[in-house]
Amino acid sequence: MILELKNIDKSFGEKEVLKGVSFTAEGGKAFGLLGRNGAGKTTTIRILMNVFPANHGEILIDGKPINYDKIGIGYLPEERGLYPKKLIIDQLTYFAELKGMSAKAAVKSVDFWLGRLGMTEYRNKRLDTLSKGNQQKIQLITALAHDPEIVILDEPFSGLDPVNAMLLKDVVKEQIAKGKIVLFSSHQMSYIEEFCDSIAIINAGKVAISGDLHKIKRNYVRDKLVVSTPKKQQIKTDLGSICTAREDGTLLIQLASPSEKQAMMKRLIENYDIDEVKVFEPSLNDIFVEYAGEQI
Amino acid sequence: MKQFGKILKFELKGYLRNKVFVGITVFLMAAITVVMFIPNIITAFETEDEGSTTPTEFPIMLVSAEDETLSALIREYFENAFPSYRVKSSQGSLDEIKSEVISGNAECAFVMNSASSYIYYVNNLSMYDMNTEIANTVLQEVYRMNAMIQNGLTPEQAGEILSVQIESGTETLGKDQMQNFFYTYIMIFALYMVILLYGQMVATNVATEKSSRAMEVLITSAKPVSMMFGKVLASCIAGFSQLVLVFGTAILLYNVNKDALSNPLISSIFDIPVELFIFMIVFFILGFLIYAFMFGAIGSTASKLEDINTSVMPITFLFVIAFMVVIFSMTSGSVDNTAMLICSYIPFTSPMAMFTRICMSTVAWYEIAVSIAILIGSTIGIGFLSAKIYRVGVLLYGTPPKMGTILKTVFRKQ
Numbered sequence: 001m002i003l004e005l006k007n008i009d010k011s012f013g014e015k016e017v018l019k020g021v022s023f024t025a026e027g028g029k030a031f032g033l034l035g036r037n038g039a040g041k042t043t044t045i046r047i048l049m050n051v052f053p054a055n056h057g058e059i060l061i062d063g064k065p066i067n068y069d070k071i072g073i074g075y076l077p078e079e080r081g082l083y084p085k086k087l088i089i090d091q092l093t094y095f096a097e098l099k100g101m102s103a104k105a106a107v108k109s110v111d112f113w114l115g116r117l118g119m120t121e122y123r124n125k126r127l128d129t130l131s132k133g134n135q136q137k138i139q140l141i142t143a144l145a146h147d148p149e150i151v152i153l154d155e156p157f158s159g160l161d162p163v164n165a166m167l168l169k170d171v172v173k174e175q176i177a178k179g180k181i182v183l184f185s186s187h188q189m190s191y192i193e194e195f196c197d198s199i200a201i202i203n204a205g206k207v208a209i210s211g212d213l214h215k216i217k218r219n220y221v222r223d224k225l226v227v228s229t230p231k232k233q234q235i236k237t238d239l240g241s242i243c244t245a246r247e248d249g250t251l252l253i254q255l256a257s258p259s260e261k262q263a264m265m266k267r268l269i270e271n272y273d274i275d276e277v278k279v280f281e282p283s284l285n286d287i288f289v290e291y292a293g294e295q296i
Numbered sequence: 297m298k299q300f301g302k303i304l305k306f307e308l309k310g311y312l313r314n315k316v317f318v319g320i321t322v323f324l325m326a327a328i329t330v331v332m333f334i335p336n337i338i339t340a341f342e343t344e345d346e347g348s349t350t351p352t353e354f355p356i357m358l359v360s361a362e363d364e365t366l367s368a369l370i371r372e373y374f375e376n377a378f379p380s381y382r383v384k385s386s387q388g389s390l391d392e393i394k395s396e397v398i399s400g401n402a403e404c405a406f407v408m409n410s411a412s413s414y415i416y417y418v419n420n421l422s423m424y425d426m427n428t429e430i431a432n433t434v435l436q437e438v439y440r441m442n443a444m445i446q447n448g449l450t451p452e453q454a455g456e457i458l459s460v461q462i463e464s465g466t467e468t469l470g471k472d473q474m475q476n477f478f479y480t481y482i483m484i485f486a487l488y489m490v491i492l493l494y495g496q497m498v499a500t501n502v503a504t505e506k507s508s509r510a511m512e513v514l515i516t517s518a519k520p521v522s523m524m525f526g527k528v529l530a531s532c533i534a535g536f537s538q539l540v541l542v543f544g545t546a547i548l549l550y551n552v553n554k555d556a557l558s559n560p561l562i563s564s565i566f567d568i569p570v571e572l573f574i575f576m577i578v579f580f581i582l583g584f585l586i587y588a589f590m591f592g593a594i595g596s597t598a599s600k601l602e603d604i605n606t607s608v609m610p611i612t613f614l615f616v617i618a619f620m621v622v623i624f625s626m627t628s629g630s631v632d633n634t635a636m637l638i639c640s641y642i643p644f645t646s647p648m649a650m651f652t653r654i655c656m657s658t659v660a661w662y663e664i665a666v667s668i669a670i671l672i673g674s675t676i677g678i679g680f681l682s683a684k685i686y687r688v689g690v691l692l693y694g695t696p697p698k699m700g701t702i703l704k705t706v707f708r709k710q
Contacts, residue, residue: 081509
């Protein structure tokens, strides 16, 4: 299954929030939707979920306009919150039923998920009696109970302890393995790097860059070397200004052109005590700062 | 449609599980039970009290006149006219009489200047003090009687003239305002209470979902129209069943306890004609819905619960004005005045105004039909409009936007 957003425009009054947003997400893979606060991520998600229509553009599933009666979407909003005063089982089945499940199937599925997340003991409790982390897990069930084809998770890991984060990772991996489209939105780059094969960075309502994360990384000019060595001072003195120290204790060497790569590696290995030398690849964090750093 | 049913069910369940809602209903039913047995309770106390009440316990009323024959005559008449007083003649000075009244030895005093002029002394004048009116009637009668006797009539003849009985009968060809007044009043008042109470509940309900951010999931799960109609109809059913329970209890107990309640006023409330009862239900439901939709829309624009009270103010004002117009027209007796005529076609006021006119005046069937048609049309229109406002409103956080801004957003082409 392939989800395509094509040239989505959206304005609220005079304010243009989205200007031609396009990206493609595939089933069985996780997709990272990145952007700074106010870049238009939530608006994109809401249009995708048909909360309001786009001014222009289309949303396609396998090349055909999306049919919301057939394609289920699960959503974990960044702003968490359900009914604090209602019983957990009641509200979870309510949300599952709203998504089209029968009452019986809803109860069955909710019970499965309560078990899967280790929350069965809270089944008949009120939501406001639970801790924040547990409330998050309950909210996750609203996104998954109706077994949607598309799962949208906005900052899913915020507020979870490492054990619960691990549990959530497993759940997300299961969803991906089932062939679903999992759409991640997060500022925690490490999680995005861990899960997502493809990303789109939205900046000021436009897609600044999108596509396969590995390809994006490989497309960077390979004209920098990262060197791990005990002889840092010596190398720095010998190479001068092209060599700078990095925060993690390694050295970064800026080459005049990518073609110098082999020669420089050879020179380093032959002359100094080198633990490791490799071509510098930017982290997602570096990419994010580069593309989303400035509001265009 | 499926979603609508589920929302309705969920919201109704919410009302039924709400302890305050259930508590109020039970309390109202208990209160109405007590009210319906008040005559029995009073009778029970009265029979007990009968033996212990002696005439000496009646308060003292002093009568004073310089002319002793006048004093004695008036005392005699007053004894008959004020059976709940011990009427005594007093020969004391004015100051003595005043101090008697102030000290509480006597409750009041009539100091006669002549047969047709007096000053009434009383310590604290009660709102319900009718003594001067009674005294005036008695004194007038005495004066007339004396005048007639002086002009040569025998006391018997004079008595006959004064006590002539007029035989009369009334046949109401239209509506008897007196008889219909009370259930009209009760319906108007019930509508007023229920709309304000449940309207606030709907607004709070929506605003709570918004402030607890449950809305983020809801709005992506259900259509705004289903949400709005589900919520409002659930509150309507809850409110209506509460009324049915309370008034049902009243009607049931009235039939059980009919003998004790054989007061014409009470039976006028319960003997409501069937067609008026149907109109009552129609106007009640439509009136309830049109306001509940507006309250729901307002609730969706508030980000915090505290904002609701100020946001609903315009609707509350509109409603209170409608209520005032109707109540003033009812009490003034002219329910067909211009204000009422206009109000009976405006959908926000017609549930009260038209119903009152149907009950207390004669309204042509086509007038009623037009009024109900306008009301049904507007209720549906307001329902869909409020769903649109809801969709825009629930996603806006921060200061509640102005109604104009919201409507602009709603009607902008998307």
